[in-house]
Amino acid sequence: MNEIVQFMLPELGLTVLLFVLLFVRIVGKLELAGQVCQLMNIALPILALCMWFMPAPEGAQFGGMMISSKLIVTEKLLLLVGTWIISLFSSPWLRGHRHPAEFYMLMLSTLMGIFFLLSSGDFLLFFLALELSAIPLAALCNFDLEKHVSGESAMKMIFSSALSSGILLFGISLLYGATGTLSFVQIPALLDGSPLQIMAFVMIFTGFAFKLSIVPFHFWTADVYEGAPVPVTAFLSVISKGSMAFVFVSALYTVFRPLSEIWYIAITLLAVISMTVGNLFAIRQQNLKRFLAFSSIAQVGYLLIGISGSSIDGMSSVVYFVLVYVFSNLAAFAVITLVSSATSRETIDGLKGFHASNPLLAWVLALALFSLAGIPPTAGFFGKFFLLTAGAAKWNSPVLIVAALNMVVSLYYYLRVVKAMFMDSSDDTMIRLTPNVSVQFALLLCTAGILLLGFYSPAYEWIRSLSFGI
Amino acid sequence: MGAGSLIVLIICGIAFAGGGILLSKVLAQTSTNAQKGQAYECGVPTQGRSWIQLNVGYYLFAILFLIFDVELVFLYPWAVVVREAGWMAFLEIVIFLFILFLGFLYAHKKGALKWM
Amino acid sequence: MNEVPLSHFLILSTALFFIGVFGFLSRRNLVTILMSLELILNSVNINFIAFNQYLWPGKMDGLFFTLFIIAIAAAEAAVAIAIILHLYRHYRSIDAEDVDTLRF
Numbered sequence: 001m002n003e004i005v006q007f008m009l010p011e012l013g014l015t016v017l018l019f020v021l022l023f024v025r026i027v028g029k030l031e032l033a034g035q036v037c038q039l040m041n042i043a044l045p046i047l048a049l050c051m052w053f054m055p056a057p058e059g060a061q062f063g064g065m066m067i068s069s070k071l072i073v074t075e076k077l078l079l080l081v082g083t084w085i086i087s088l089f090s091s092p093w094l095r096g097h098r099h100p101a102e103f104y105m106l107m108l109s110t111l112m113g114i115f116f117l118l119s120s121g122d123f124l125l126f127f128l129a130l131e132l133s134a135i136p137l138a139a140l141c142n143f144d145l146e147k148h149v150s151g152e153s154a155m156k157m158i159f160s161s162a163l164s165s166g167i168l169l170f171g172i173s174l175l176y177g178a179t180g181t182l183s184f185v186q187i188p189a190l191l192d193g194s195p196l197q198i199m200a201f202v203m204i205f206t207g208f209a210f211k212l213s214i215v216p217f218h219f220w221t222a223d224v225y226e227g228a229p230v231p232v233t234a235f236l237s238v239i240s241k242g243s244m245a246f247v248f249v250s251a252l253y254t255v256f257r258p259l260s261e262i263w264y265i266a267i268t269l270l271a272v273i274s275m276t277v278g279n280l281f282a283i284r285q286q287n288l289k290r291f292l293a294f295s296s297i298a299q300v301g302y303l304l305i306g307i308s309g310s311s312i313d314g315m316s317s318v319v320y321f322v323l324v325y326v327f328s329n330l331a332a333f334a335v336i337t338l339v340s341s342a343t344s345r346e347t348i349d350g351l352k353g354f355h356a357s358n359p360l361l362a363w364v365l366a367l368a369l370f371s372l373a374g375i376p377p378t379a380g381f382f383g384k385f386f387l388l389t390a391g392a393a394k395w396n397s398p399v400l401i402v403a404a405l406n407m408v409v410s411l412y413y414y415l416r417v418v419k420a421m422f423m424d425s426s427d428d429t430m431i432r433l434t435p436n437v438s439v440q441f442a443l444l445l446c447t448a449g450i451l452l453l454g455f456y457s458p459a460y461e462w463i464r465s466l467s468f469g470i
Numbered sequence: 471m472g473a474g475s476l477i478v479l480i481i482c483g484i485a486f487a488g489g490g491i492l493l494s495k496v497l498a499q500t501s502t503n504a505q506k507g508q509a510y511e512c513g514v515p516t517q518g519r520s521w522i523q524l525n526v527g528y529y530l531f532a533i534l535f536l537i538f539d540v541e542l543v544f545l546y547p548w549a550v551v552v553r554e555a556g557w558m559a560f561l562e563i564v565i566f567l568f569i570l571f572l573g574f575l576y577a578h579k580k581g582a583l584k585w586m
Numbered sequence: 587m588n589e590v591p592l593s594h595f596l597i598l599s600t601a602l603f604f605i606g607v608f609g610f611l612s613r614r615n616l617v618t619i620l621m622s623l624e625l626i627l628n629s630v631n632i633n634f635i636a637f638n639q640y641l642w643p644g645k646m647d648g649l650f651f652t653l654f655i656i657a658i659a660a661a662e663a664a665v666a667i668a669i670i671l672h673l674y675r676h677y678r679s680i681d682a683e684d685v686d687t688l689r690f
Contacts, residue, residue: 019572026575124651131658135665142669148676152685154669159619162662163610166626169655170603173633173648180642182651227687529671533664540660543653 007056007068010076013047014112018105025101037100041091041438044084051077060121064183067121071466075246075319076115082239082326083111088442089334090231092435093341103143106136107235114243123172123182126247127165134161134211137240141228153227160210160220168207174200184255191258201259205266208251211244214304215274218297222281225293230340233289234333237296242322245300249307249318260310267308268399275301275406283413286347288336291413292329295372298410299325305403306387309394316464317386323463324371324383327449331368334442335361338433348417352426358433362421364443371450373414374407379453386460530582541570595636602629616670616680620663627659 005012017040024036056068087107094100113132120126138161142154176182178197179190191197206217213221225233252263278298285291306317338361339354340346355362371380384407392400435443453459548555548563577583602625609622631652638648670680677684 022572022576026572026579124647124654127651128654128658131662135662138669139665142672145672148673149687151669151673151676152687155616155666155673155685158662158666158669159610159623162623162666163607163626166606166623166630169627169630170633173630173637173651176634176648176651177637177641180645182647529667533667536660537664540657543656547650547653 003057004061006054007061007066009054009056010047010051010073010080010115011112013050014108014115017043017047018108018112021101021105021108025105037094037104038091040104041084041087044080044087048077048080048084051080056119060185064185065122065125066116066119067184068119069466071315071319071463072119074463074466075118075243075322078319078323078326079111079114079118079239079243082242082330083107083235085326085330085334085442085445086231086234086239088438088445089330089337091438093229093231093337096341097143098145099143103140106140106143110136110140110235111239114239117243117247121184123176123184127169127172130165130168130211133240133243134165137161137232137236140232140235141224143232144229147227149227150229151227153224156220156227157224160224164207164210164217167203167210171200171203171205171207174203184251187255188257191256193259193262198259198262201256201262204251205263208244208248209270212241212248212300213297214270214300215277215297216270218274218277221297222290222293225296226287226290228289230289230333230337230346233292234330234337237292238326238329238333241296241300242326245303245318245322249315252307253310253315264308264310264394267304268396271301271304271308272399272402273301274298274304275403279406279409279413282410286349288346288348288351288417291348291417292332295410295414296329298406299372301406302384302387302403305391305399308396308399309390309392311390311393312464312467313386313390313393316460316467317383317390319463319467320460321383321387323459324379324450324453327446327453328368328371328378328380331364331443331446331450332372334439334446335365335368338435338439339430342433343431348420349426351417351420351430352424354421354430356425357430361433361435361443364447366418366421367447367450369414369417371454373411375411377451377454379450382454382457382460527585534577534582538570538574592636592640595632595640599629599632599636602626602632614682616673616682616685617667619682620666620670623666624659624663627655631655 021036021040024032028036051073055070055073058069060067087104090103094103097103110133113129113134113136116125116129117133120129135158138154138158141157142151144150172182174196175187178194178200179187181187181190210217210220225236228236252260252267256263275298278294278296278301282291282294282298285294303318303321306314306321308314309317336346339351343350345351351365354365367378371378374380374384376382388400388403391403544566545563548559552559606622606625606629609625610619613619613622634648634652634655638645642648673685674680679685
């Protein structure tokens, strides 16, 4: 019993937090619920510390349904810290909202779904966790109840995620017919590349591509990101997408390892298309959230190059890239949340003269954008560097050349925002923003993450040492 | 026995039902007048169009019913093996129902069950 | 009496799946789109049950998967209907063409 408790510590911890919130919401008054939400800013790091000092033992439980390893624990920890940062910087937006407790309930249940997703060892648990991480997220997108764009983005989110999981499920059912098992451990030995299995794989791959917004399946991304409230957009683009990247890479490397010759072609092709389309569309965006949506599509393209390496380097570079991406993207979103909740400006032009009124915030946003663009010595450079190194193991030079060209293009549009902040002046000057303590702390964490990961090289080595055995 | 008997059965069924209607059409005398088309005994003339917008409250109840009704699908497999599964399974089902009940309480607290 | 072969079930489920995908892409009423999604999920259910019964009769995986799909489909439909209702209050319409504020 004790063993199972330690094994499921992250999930159980989140369950306890969820129950506390639900009880408070049912029994107590609305003000009390608001105060309890403040406590979540403390409860989440405590849970993270517990996970750090009492890591789940390696192995499998529940008849192989749930698996755990050091790498999985690290991934969970990373996503938990990301959620904590979102929780910290969402406080100015949440203060004016009528349902703070529901925001946390939905966010934590999504996170719980993601945790189960990461440690699923069976397609049944995988599907349940996938839905648990998708359905509350659609409700979260609808959280700006007064804005109709929020409802529209929620509608697009729920329909696209339902369609993608439908396609994924059809693939799983075909795979079940072809192999007779749902367990991740048993499937690889039974894969022989028969047409039915290829068909099943293509459908599962399509489902993943929808969730990761790889290019031919990316149409929902920009609309959902633009309509959703800014903290929810941050959650979507960082936590949700990061978790899908983890699951995607481990599914390809373990379950579908025997089909690697087939998915290698698909992945390199999609990487090229994703980078190019994402970057070209990002150039013409005016809305900041839409801009970051297309930039995240481009980032997934780089991620796919790393995955195509199909080696330990591929695995560890993906984890490292998501680690860097969490800090860089969340720093950008933290500043945008501040601006949006104070002035309700969400366009690039709205940031004109931002440096003159808020020099410190402008520097943080600039640093985040430099990191996303991959300029040394920020961490983003090393993230991309390791991804391309992992991809280069296959000697696929055309793809790498396209990637390098794309980075030049992406530099243009990231610097466009920096130019608007530092060089352009505007008629209506921005008011001076005063972030509260928790937002300051979130910004500090993100900035420290971007800079430290850039200078402190053992981080990658450590992740790489965890990735053995994949 | 086989598919043949099924086809014979279908043909007989259609002949029996359709033949009765046809026979009564041929044999019975018919008369049409205005009074005959009116509602009588239990009913009143309809007002407005039949494609009207239903109250939103119905949808709220439909959503709640949908969730709480369908989740009961998990009780059936348990009910089949209730004796063999023992107290541990019983405890798990109780926890499951307790969580559902919390959801119900939440809906009640939010006033979703009040008729608007 | 002859048993119905497995291929009949697979043809039915594949047809149902693609009817669902077609409905999802071509219908304009949001509730009808939701119904198309349910068609897709039910085609998966048929697949699982048929495979479980014909190819792997000893295991119960497929049956249990079906139960979970039914439950999840209900949860998904509930959230989707709630979102559609909320949209209706803003736009006074549940036509997908009318809900078009966000675009390129």
